[in-house]
Amino acid sequence: MRAGGEAAGKDGDEDIVISVKGLRNCFGEQLIHEDLDLEVRRGEILGVVGGSGTGKSVLMRSIIGLQRPDAGEVEVFDVPMLTAGEAAQQGVRKRWGILFQGAALFSTLTLAENVQVPLREFYPRLSEKLLDEIAAYKIVMVGLPPDAGPKFPAELSGGMKKRAGIARALALDPELLFLDEPTAGLDPIGAAAFDQLTIDLRDRLGLTVFLITHDLDTLWTICDRVAVLADRKVIAVGTIPELLALDHEWIQEYFRGPRGRAAEEAVEEAEARAEAAEGDSKG
Amino acid sequence: MSSVARFTESAREGRRVLQFQGDLVLPKLGVLPNRLDRLKGRGFVLDLSGVNRMDTIGAWLVHRTARQRDGEIVGASDGVATLLRQVEAADQPVKVRPDPPPAFSRVLGQVGTATMLAGQTMLGLLAFFGALLVSTAQVIRHPRRFRVNAVVQRFEVVGVHAFGIIGLMSFLVGIVIAQQGAVQLRQFGAEVFTVNLIGRSSLKELGVLMTAIMVAGRSGSSFAAQLGSMKLAEEVDAMRTIGVSPMEALVLPRVFATVMMMPLLAFYAAIVSIIGGGIFCWIGLDIPPITFVQRTREVIPMTDLWQMLVKAPVFGFIIAMAGCFQGMQVEANAEEVGLRTTTAVVQGIFLVIVLDAFFAVFFTSVGWL
Numbered sequence: 001m002r003a004g005g006e007a008a009g010k011d012g013d014e015d016i017v018i019s020v021k022g023l024r025n026c027f028g029e030q031l032i033h034e035d036l037d038l039e040v041r042r043g044e045i046l047g048v049v050g051g052s053g054t055g056k057s058v059l060m061r062s063i064i065g066l067q068r069p070d071a072g073e074v075e076v077f078d079v080p081m082l083t084a085g086e087a088a089q090q091g092v093r094k095r096w097g098i099l100f101q102g103a104a105l106f107s108t109l110t111l112a113e114n115v116q117v118p119l120r121e122f123y124p125r126l127s128e129k130l131l132d133e134i135a136a137y138k139i140v141m142v143g144l145p146p147d148a149g150p151k152f153p154a155e156l157s158g159g160m161k162k163r164a165g166i167a168r169a170l171a172l173d174p175e176l177l178f179l180d181e182p183t184a185g186l187d188p189i190g191a192a193a194f195d196q197l198t199i200d201l202r203d204r205l206g207l208t209v210f211l212i213t214h215d216l217d218t219l220w221t222i223c224d225r226v227a228v229l230a231d232r233k234v235i236a237v238g239t240i241p242e243l244l245a246l247d248h249e250w251i252q253e254y255f256r257g258p259r260g261r262a263a264e265e266a267v268e269e270a271e272a273r274a275e276a277a278e279g280d281s282k283g
Numbered sequence: 284m285s286s287v288a289r290f291t292e293s294a295r296e297g298r299r300v301l302q303f304q305g306d307l308v309l310p311k312l313g314v315l316p317n318r319l320d321r322l323k324g325r326g327f328v329l330d331l332s333g334v335n336r337m338d339t340i341g342a343w344l345v346h347r348t349a350r351q352r353d354g355e356i357v358g359a360s361d362g363v364a365t366l367l368r369q370v371e372a373a374d375q376p377v378k379v380r381p382d383p384p385p386a387f388s389r390v391l392g393q394v395g396t397a398t399m400l401a402g403q404t405m406l407g408l409l410a411f412f413g414a415l416l417v418s419t420a421q422v423i424r425h426p427r428r429f430r431v432n433a434v435v436q437r438f439e440v441v442g443v444h445a446f447g448i449i450g451l452m453s454f455l456v457g458i459v460i461a462q463q464g465a466v467q468l469r470q471f472g473a474e475v476f477t478v479n480l481i482g483r484s485s486l487k488e489l490g491v492l493m494t495a496i497m498v499a500g501r502s503g504s505s506f507a508a509q510l511g512s513m514k515l516a517e518e519v520d521a522m523r524t525i526g527v528s529p530m531e532a533l534v535l536p537r538v539f540a541t542v543m544m545m546p547l548l549a550f551y552a553a554i555v556s557i558i559g560g561g562i563f564c565w566i567g568l569d570i571p572p573i574t575f576v577q578r579t580r581e582v583i584p585m586t587d588l589w590q591m592l593v594k595a596p597v598f599g600f601i602i603a604m605a606g607c608f609q610g611m612q613v614e615a616n617a618e619e620v621g622l623r624t625t626t627a628v629v630q631g632i633f634l635v636i637v638l639d640a641f642f643a644v645f646f647t648s649v650g651w652l
Contacts, residue, residue, distance in 0.1 A: 094310065107616035112379040123309065130316050130344075136377035137343055137370060150381035154615045173309055173338035204369055205339065 015042040017176055017208045018063060023072035025058055032058050036072070036233045045202055045209040046237075047219045049254065050229030056212045057101070059229065060178055063210070064098060065089065076176070094122055096176040097169030101184065103161040105153040111164050112149040115139065118171040134171070142167045143197060159190040163197075170201070176208045177201070183215045191215060195222050216255070216263035228254075288315045288341065299324065301348075304333040307341025316344060325352045332358030342366040346374065411608045415538065418530040430536050437540030441502045445548060449497050453552040456489060457481060457559025465568055474568055478578045481560030486587040490553030491545075492639060495598040498545060499631040503606035506537050507627035510610025511620035519611070529611070538603040545599030546592050553591060586651040594642050598635045605631040 018040040025033040032055040040046050050056050061067035063074055065081055074081045079092050097118075105114050112135040119131055126134075139149055142163045153161060162182055169177060179198070183191035199222050201207055213219060219226055220240060227237045230250050236243055243251050254260060286305040293300050301322075305311060329349055334341075346367055349356050359367060384392065422429050464480040510533060513519050519529050557579065564570040570578075609627035613619050 108618045110381070123312075125314075127316060127320070132379045133347065134340060134343065135379055136375075137339070137373040139377055140373040140375050141339075141369070146375055146377040149377050149379040152616070173340055204365070 016040070017042050017077060018210065019073075019075040020059075020063065021073045023059070023062060023074070024070045025055065025062060025067065026070055031232060033062075033069070033072075034232045038227055038234050038237070040208060040210055041225075042208055043202070043206055044224040045198065045211060045222055047223035047226040048210070048212045048229060049214070049219065049226060051250070054229045055232075056229055057180060060180060060210065060212060064096070064178060094172055095174055096178065097166075097172065097174040098178040099162065099165045099169045099180060099182055101180045103153070103165035105161060105164055105168070107153050110150050110152055111144070111156070111167075112136070112139065114153070114164060115167045115171050117168065122172065135167075138167045138170060139164075142170070143193065159186050159194075162186065162194065166197070166201075170205075173205065174207070176210070179209060179211045179213075181212055181214065183213065183218055188217075191217065198222055216260050217266065220263045220267045286335070287311050287313055290315070290318070295328070298326065298328050300328045300330055301354075302330045302333060303345070306335050307337040307345070309338055309340045312341070312344075319344060319348050322348075322352070325354075327352055327354040329354050329356045330358045331356060331360075331363055334360075334363060337363050337366055339366065339370055342370040346370045350374070407612065408604075408608055411611070412604065414530055415534060415604065418528060418535055422531065422535065428531060430532060433532070433536035434540050437536050438544060440505075441498065441537075441540050442544035442548060445497065445501055445544075446551070448501075449494055449548055449552050450555050452493060452497060453485075453490065453556040454559035456493060457485060457556035457561075458563045460484060460489070460556075461560035461563035462567065465563075475570070475578070477560075477564060477568060478570070478575060479582045481564075482557055482579045482583045483587055485556040485560070486553045486583060487590050488639070490556055491549040491591050491595050491598065492635070494545065494549045494552045494595070495602060495635045496632055498541065498548065498599065499602045499605075499628050499635065502537075502541060503602045503631045504624045504628050506603060506606030507610040507624040508620055510534075510607055511613035511623050514611065514613045515617070515620065534607045534611070537607055538600060541599040541603035542596045543599075545602075546595040549591055549595040584652075586646075590642070590646050590651055594639065597638065601634045601638065602631040605634065 016039050018038070020036060020038040023033050023036040023038075025031075036059070038059075048056050048059065058067055062069045062072075063076065063081070065074075069082070072082075076092050077095060079088050081089060081092065084092075105111070106117065109117070112132070115135040115138050116131050119126060119134060135149065140146065144160060144163050144167065148156070148160065148164070153164070156164060166179075166182075182198070183194050186194060195218050198209060198211070202209055211218070211223065223240075225237055225239055226243060227234050228243065228248075228251055229235070230248075235248065236246055236251065240255060244255055255264070288303070288305045288307045288311045290301045290303045293302060307315075327348070329345055331337075331345065337345075342363070345356065348354055356367065383389075461477055461481050465474055465477045468474050468476050468480070510519070513533070519533070522529050522532060561572060561575045561579075564575050565572055606627045609623040609630070613623050
């Protein structure tokens with residue numbers, strides 16, 4: 001199963017990591033998604049935006065199998081998640097990591113133990129010593145202080161919890177990372193650092209990132225493509241300039257509103273500065 | 284293609300070379316870490332030229348082996364080298380486990396902590412009792428602040444919903460007492476005193492005690508769990524900042540409802556228990572219901588009923604207060620909610636039984652035999 005999936009990935013003709021087709025979700029009378037299509041390519045950071053209540057989190061939950069859709073197909077690493085057997089699904093679970101909105105750390109385990117949970121679950125043969133070492137370098141990698149290992153989640157700040165959540169999501173060196181509003185509730189410095197962390201991880205480890213966010217700075221700075229959720233489906237996917245070229249009221253309001261403009265200007269300014277610096281060094 | 288990670292050992296120019304091959308990724312590692320741990324000697328050359336893929340855990344293994352055994356890494360491709368550099372940067376002394384204190388001081392510490400905790404709990408309970416009295420006084424001064432809706436809702440949950448289970452339990456207890464009592468009394472030819480046994484024990488002790496245990500299990504635990512989760516979700520803090528006193532809005536309605544409901548439930552339990560015993564007497568001992576009722580009226584003094592009606596609200600108060608107090612003590616995590624809920628029930632039942640003993644002595648000394 002796994003070998004086949006990887007072989008397909010290497011051939012390059014199959015660089016779609018997540019494929020959602022004709023997804024339909026409803027809660028009672030309320031229709032959340034209808035005919036929703038979405039594809040996520042290998043190695044990209046895909047941002048998912050949409051107004052409150054448009055079902056961004058529900059979409060993520062449908063992909064990762066926490067919410068059974070009423071209709072549609074969901075394929076992750078070419079495994080049809082709705083029809084595949086438990087073994088195949090477990091194989092996919094080894095290859096993704098998920099950061100929930102509230103980090104969802106296990107409150108009765110220490111931070112280091114939280115990071116070790118997936119490793120223990122999937123690779124029971126790893127020695128205790130190696131597990132501790134892995135937890136240690138993962139903790140450093142996500143930028144947590146070295147004394148954070150034996151602390152319990154209740155003793156951590158919000159930003160540290162998110163980093164710890166990422167460390168747990170990265171425990172198995174996944175190929176695919178789901179982030180649900182990673183920068184929500186962080187201060188601007190922390191949020192910027194988190195954006196940098198996401199990019200770093202993608203560049204270093206070749207991750208594919210599925211990112212739900214409301215943070216316009218995050219969208220501008222780190223997302224390769226952005227998918228816009230509205231009217232119960234994905235109305236557009238593309239880079240932000242591509243989206244801005246579309247004549248859709250919500251998209252225009254979202255990116256052209258006062259907050260959107262500020263984020264755009266910040267990015268332009270940074271680019272201009274980078275170009276100037278390059279020119280200086282050449283001159 | 285993709286293959287299991289492995290290494291072979293050879294000698295090259297007088298140095299020992301570890302030639303790595305395959306995918307150095309977590310799912311393909313297998314026994315590689317153990318084999319690396321078992322290696323003896325130092326000064327290896329780690330040749331990575333045969334490695335297809337690598338992840339951070341594979342990189343960590345290589346890095347660790349090189350560091351511990353003065354190894355030299357050769358043949359790394361660009362990607363692998365980058366990964367190794369990153370892992371190396373993340374190699375810092377990190378505390379993974381809390382330091383275990385020495386055994387003697389740990390035991391001493393545990394005893395001390397337990398003592399402190401017991402003392403603090405008693406003080407906290409006293410303080411909670413005081414706060415409850417204060418807010419009761421405030422509600423009496425401003426009757427408009429009394430939350431009628433909340434109280435009525437609690438009446439339903441604590442009282443009405445408990446009818447079925449308490450009725451069934453009391454009925455069965457009544458039958459069991461009648462049956463067991465009859466067996467013993469028959470030895471003296473005093474079967475007819477079974478009626479005394481059923482009537483007096485149900486009304487005076489068992490009805491109210493069994494009801495208290497059931498209410499502690501049903502309502503005391505749910506109070507602790509509800510308030511505990513509300514504290515975790517910062518609902519209680521939100522309430523305070525809005526200017527609503529949690530004591531008034533959450534605790535008082537629960538305590539008041541339990542105090543009101545306990546006498547009713549206890550009376551109902553006693554009656555159902557007497558009915559159960561009566562049915563056994565009718566079927567098992569051939570005492571007709573008319574005789575049973577008549578005899579019951581003769582042998583049960585009214586003071587038995589007064590005893591029950593005095594005890595029941597006090598027990599209700601103790602149970603509700605233990606539940607709410609433990610719920611409000613929740614601070615840290617989900618596990619604590621469970622712990623506090625258990626404590627609430629245990630504490631409630633324990634205090635009820637202790638008080639029941641006091642009541643028994645007290646009522647006897649005032650002549651309510």
